[in-house]
Amino acid sequence: MRNLTLACVALRSDAPPTPEMLYAGALGVRLPYVVDREELEKGQGVLRFQLFSYYEAEKPGQPLQLRWQVRRRGQKRSIGEGKLEAPEPGAIATILRRAPEGDYEALFELRQGNQTLRRWRQTFSVIANLKARLEALEQASRWHEAAGPTEKMTVLNALEVLDKAWKGQRPETFYPLLRLLQMAEQITAGWKKGKSGWQAAPGDYWLATLYQERKVAFRLFIPRQFRAKRPIPLVVALHGAGGNEHLFFEGYGLGRVLKEAEKRGWAVIAPRAEAGLAHVGGAIEAAKRLLPVDPGCVYLMGHSMGGAHSFAAIAQFPDLFRAAAIFAGAGQPSRVPADLPIMLAVGEQEINMLKNSVEKAYHRLQELNLKTLEYKKYEGCEHLMIGREALPEAFAFFERAPQRNGQRPLQRKAAK
Template sequence: MIPNLRILVAVALLAATTAPRAGAQAPVGILSLNVRHSTLKNTTRPTGDLKAVVDSIDVQIGAAAKLGRTSEIRRLYAHAATVLARRPWTPEAEFASSLVSRTDRQVADPARPWSMRVEQIYAPSIQLDRPLVARATLRQRAAGGLPNTPMTVVKQLGTFDGVPRDLRDTPFMLEADLHDVADGSYVVSVELLDNARTLGTTSLGIVVRTGLDASIARLEAAAAKAPEPVRSDLIFPVDRLRNVNLNRIALGTFNPARDFAAAESLLVAVNARKDPWSGRTGDLKQHYLLEAAGEVMPYRVYVPKGYMPSKPLPLIIALHGLGATEDSFFDQYGKRLPALAEERGYIVAAPLGYRVDGGYGVSLGGPSGDPAAARARTLSEQDVMQVLQSVRLRYKVDDRRIYLMGHSMGAIGTWAIAAKTPDQWTALGLFSGFGVASTARTIGGIPQFVVHGDADPTVPVGGSRLMVAALKGVGAVVQYVEVPGGDHSNVVEPHFAAMFDFFDKHAQRPVVKP
């Protein structure tokens, strides 16, 4: 029986390599919540009364999705996650999941007063008979500490009476003086109490950076005079910070200390009238203006240390999974991909794909007819193709050897983009993904390396089996590796070297028949 496309796509990857984020201001996307929910169900396999409860919640999620009621969808997913973890869904738990913290400046210059607000995304059913109390604390995790490492209290920001019971109508506003706080990453936690009863705590990650406003002014002035693509490299942290503050992008997808420092370093070269990228190889973060979005987009690129502009090198475009960023293939998977790129003499470039859940042009679920989601899908696909163009402009690329690969959502995007641009790619690498069998004839002339674990709880292995069968049915060259007991992510890194072997064997772009 052929698996239903919508069902399979609905369980596309929430990448296990997603960097942990503490209190990111931008909410987790509905698609990511969908994936977490599906994976949790596939892992716990509820039965009996628990299954009946989860099935009922699923029906309610479907009804809310049809009406586009995302706040209600978030409440229902929180309910499902709680009961699947075999914890009681209490009025306090419902209240806690309704809380969210927001600020106009998630990266703060301590020279200016800073403020935040605590709101609710839906009205919980809890009965509250009196105004609440808020207790605010600034904490910091030790450098290099794991996500669950206890955080150190840096500063008590105060205890406040008379907090409104309905935080949708009247958010709680908190002002804080950060002039005595050292530069670094922090978490502001606000605990809400009804007398001695704790109702819930909401946390917001912030970054304190001295001289931020002056740095922004310098970069904006220099970018206004610089030519592309250096203009985009200079202005990126300013543009990204604006989108973080507008609640469009999570702070965890942006490293203010690293990215502002990198832009300031480029500015030194620009002021000295030098090409800031001349002669630089290794692991680099570069940028370009995605005009259709009006945003500067980042991409990560690895250039082998022996690169010479006179000698073209093969190029791999690498697409990350849902929830990850352009950094995942460089910082995760044992950092094996850039190491192999150096060893084998490949340039590797990883786009963001516009957003962490952009989908590379593929609809992966969520409310149908959502124009914002449709726009994000279009821009995600455009980002991939424009990164390809940007790398080809900056470096000497062997046009006969351009490869596309991806993990999970990235593998789904790889099959989808290849079907739209089959003449661009020499071979494909796909890990834990799913394709549309009807595109097999279009992409059947492209050699493909496919890996999937048969115990994958997030994207069922049947998706790859179906696609591989369709490809072989049209005579495609396919090397399929199905890993017994393999899960969604542990099959990736161990097969990178075999993927490079496959790419080395296919070193001439195939002629794609119309």
């Protein structure tokens, strides 16, 4: 965490970090992930946080101030705020006394006088009768063995995430836990009526499926232009090593892929990597169950390790994709159809090993006589920045991609 503090300071200024900056970077907040609504409403409990230290840092001579605001996720109106003078590890403060059921975020700010030293956010959910609701979901998953693999695994995945959060284990991302629970309940309610509980609608979804005996967790984005019976283009996004299904949605320019997809009315699916490309086949199969995917407009993108997986996916599914974009990709192409448009992108500040690998892949694709091949280099850009920088051009490249054999032309105008 100290190195992260130093990196953040270096991005803002060439000046060395002050003791105040190092101290602000060292402070962390422990906040429950799930709060029982009944306890809050009855006054039997309050939501508190406790400060702790990520690393040792000298206490500054002039004390800092910690401020916070609480609001519902997706809203700007504050429902609670407060401040703590001279914050230090071990300090405890009450952040909320009353709140209806919902998913919330707490926005924290460390200041010294008028100077903001650090800002961050943490999330929590207020949920009623969580234990009983989890038991009901578990029972429903046992009773409905014949449920489809995507709905069944989505319910089981929600159970796992919620149970861990209830026990105090840190979730791997800012899950909207109430929404996760309600989605699982919606699915099981459909089972009880003998039908699917999934209802496609615009939004961001945390889902899972079963493919080749493997659980494949994935994120799905459906744009606001979505219509239930209208074919929709789909972008399959494969993350790099050390990442997961959340990386394209929350990293790479704070989810820039979603902004580009929203402009065009396209869906995005990002699976967690699994052995044997189970995540690619599983994600595509699940997307076709959940959405009216346009089979002539399925696009592929991958970063780093996801680039290697992209080359492997092209070899395994040669007729599936309309075009592909690979950012600082590892691995080399083997079998690539000559009519598949491919864009390669790399930053000029990339490590030499990967720069050489991308260069080699480019020459290999030239040897394969691709009809459409673009190779772009980005100045002032390193490994993690390349996704953010190249995404707009990748989407523009997808829009220009010519029709492949047997695929219908792309409708250029986004659905209203």
